[in-house]
Amino acid sequence: MEFLAETFRTAIALILSLDGEVVTAVATSISVALWSILFATLAGVPAGVAVGITEFPGKRLVITILNTLMALPTVVVGLAVYGIISRQGPLGELGILFTPKAMIIGQTVLAIPIVANFTLSTVKGADPRIIPTALTLGAGPFQSVLQLAKELRFGIMAAVIAGFGRVIAEVGVAMMLGGNIRGYTRTMTTAIAMETGKGEFALGLALGIILMAVALLVNLFLNILQQR
Amino acid sequence: MNALYRLIGIRKSHGQRTVLAIDDLALYPGKLYTLTGANGAGKTTLLNLLALLTPPCGGELRYEEEPVRWSNAALLPLRRQVTLLHQSPYLFDGIVFTNVAFGLKLRGIRGEEKQRRVKQALELVGLPGFGQRRARELSGGEAQRVAMARALALEPKVLLLDEPLANVDRATSEYLEGVIAALPGRGTTVIMTTHDPEHPGRLGGELIHLVAGELACRI
Numbered sequence: 001m002e003f004l005a006e007t008f009r010t011a012i013a014l015i016l017s018l019d020g021e022v023v024t025a026v027a028t029s030i031s032v033a034l035w036s037i038l039f040a041t042l043a044g045v046p047a048g049v050a051v052g053i054t055e056f057p058g059k060r061l062v063i064t065i066l067n068t069l070m071a072l073p074t075v076v077v078g079l080a081v082y083g084i085i086s087r088q089g090p091l092g093e094l095g096i097l098f099t100p101k102a103m104i105i106g107q108t109v110l111a112i113p114i115v116a117n118f119t120l121s122t123v124k125g126a127d128p129r130i131i132p133t134a135l136t137l138g139a140g141p142f143q144s145v146l147q148l149a150k151e152l153r154f155g156i157m158a159a160v161i162a163g164f165g166r167v168i169a170e171v172g173v174a175m176m177l178g179g180n181i182r183g184y185t186r187t188m189t190t191a192i193a194m195e196t197g198k199g200e201f202a203l204g205l206a207l208g209i210i211l212m213a214v215a216l217l218v219n220l221f222l223n224i225l226q227q228r
Numbered sequence: 229m230n231a232l233y234r235l236i237g238i239r240k241s242h243g244q245r246t247v248l249a250i251d252d253l254a255l256y257p258g259k260l261y262t263l264t265g266a267n268g269a270g271k272t273t274l275l276n277l278l279a280l281l282t283p284p285c286g287g288e289l290r291y292e293e294e295p296v297r298w299s300n301a302a303l304l305p306l307r308r309q310v311t312l313l314h315q316s317p318y319l320f321d322g323i324v325f326t327n328v329a330f331g332l333k334l335r336g337i338r339g340e341e342k343q344r345r346v347k348q349a350l351e352l353v354g355l356p357g358f359g360q361r362r363a364r365e366l367s368g369g370e371a372q373r374v375a376m377a378r379a380l381a382l383e384p385k386v387l388l389l390d391e392p393l394a395n396v397d398r399a400t401s402e403y404l405e406g407v408i409a410a411l412p413g414r415g416t417t418v419i420m421t422t423h424d425p426e427h428p429g430r431l432g433g434e435l436i437h438l439v440a441g442e443l444a445c446r447i
Contacts, residue, residue, distance in 0.1 A: 129318035136279055136312040137331035140304050
């Protein structure tokens with residue numbers, strides 16, 4: 001018990017002293033997650049809206065695939081992207097393996113199905129009068145879809161936040177594609193895994209507390225949005 | 229006189245069921261038409277067709293004697309002359325002003341002209357000073373009036389009304405009847421559906437009665 005209390009005290013001291021290792025890992029995590037969620041939003045939101053408002057053959061299959069992709073293991077995404085960007089892969093010449101760019105690609109792939117699916121659910125639950133109302137008031141098809149997105153903004157933001165929650169907490173993609181390089185691609189999650197393995201439990205715990213705080217903030221924000 | 233709408237051999241089906249079958253119907257500008265008929269008679273289907281929202285399965289619809297081409301590019305300028313007010317209108321999230329100004333903004337009407345038309349439309353429906361109220365906090369009758377103001381602010385050539393007085397209290401109904409009856413005098417053609425047998429007599433204009441999607445009589 002004394003060990004845990006002592007470790008906890010050390011962890012808090014590390015956070016309060018703004019330890020360089022901790023700050024760098026937190027900054028890398030947040031920066032990579034923000035870029036990933038930006039790209040995932042650009043792809044996932046239009047995809048979710050498009051699937052939600054249009055009828056086409058195979059729509060049920062597309063929804064099933066999107067649902068399945070939500071449960072995609074992070075190491076599988078890591079493996080697939082690794083195969084593409086590693087030296088022997090089709091994009092090997094870009095030389096981006098073990099860089100933040102590689103992590104962003106992997107986490108974007110991970111987040112797109114989440115953002116798309118949550119957006120799709122929001123669109124399916126939307127008032128069916130929104131688009132016809134916009135059309136009868138003189139909106140074009142694109143303008144009416146924009147109005148739909150505007151009406152559903154809180155649901156769409158919730159989709160984006162859910163995607164952010166997924167990528168900030170994942171370890172597989174960050175480890176496999178980033179390589180856990182100190183001060184460059186080391187994130188909170190990869191640092192926790194490594195420091196704990198080394199026996200540096202206090203540093204791992206300090207990062208764990210920050211990660212939990214970020215997750216808590218994200219979920220609090222999500223709850224506020226869902227209540228609107 | 230050129231017809232505003234001309235329907236020639238129009239057919240509309242849902243699956244195997246024919247919901248609209250009109251061989252010949254001409255509607256003229258500046259008039260008020262009331263569409264009557266039982267549930268499922270095809271009134272709303274006809275309004276959606278006239279609002280250029282859904283194409284017919286067969287036949288030809290002409291607007292100002294020109295055949296309607298059902299492509300997005302061709303429809304947009306026509307749709308901006310025609311406004312449909314649904315039976316249970318949807319108000320966008322936000323304040324009343326942004327709702328009433330929605331269509332004006334799409335048409336590039338801004339600044340003082342936009343302010344003037346919103347104010348005028350709200351006064352016309354008896355809701356002066358409602359601009360800053362939140363749309364979602366309005367009563368059913370007030371929401372119906374705001375939706376009417378949103379349509380009137382556009383000064384449309386044609387106003388299509390789907391049971392506009394069905395879900396409102398008596399006072400609102402009487403008020404809106406007066407507003408609707410005055411529209412043809414301002415150059416707006418009104419085509420409205422109703423279940424109330426007294427409306428055609430009170431509002432004047434021409435009555436079109438549909439039975440099972442077909443034109444039964446025209447008075």
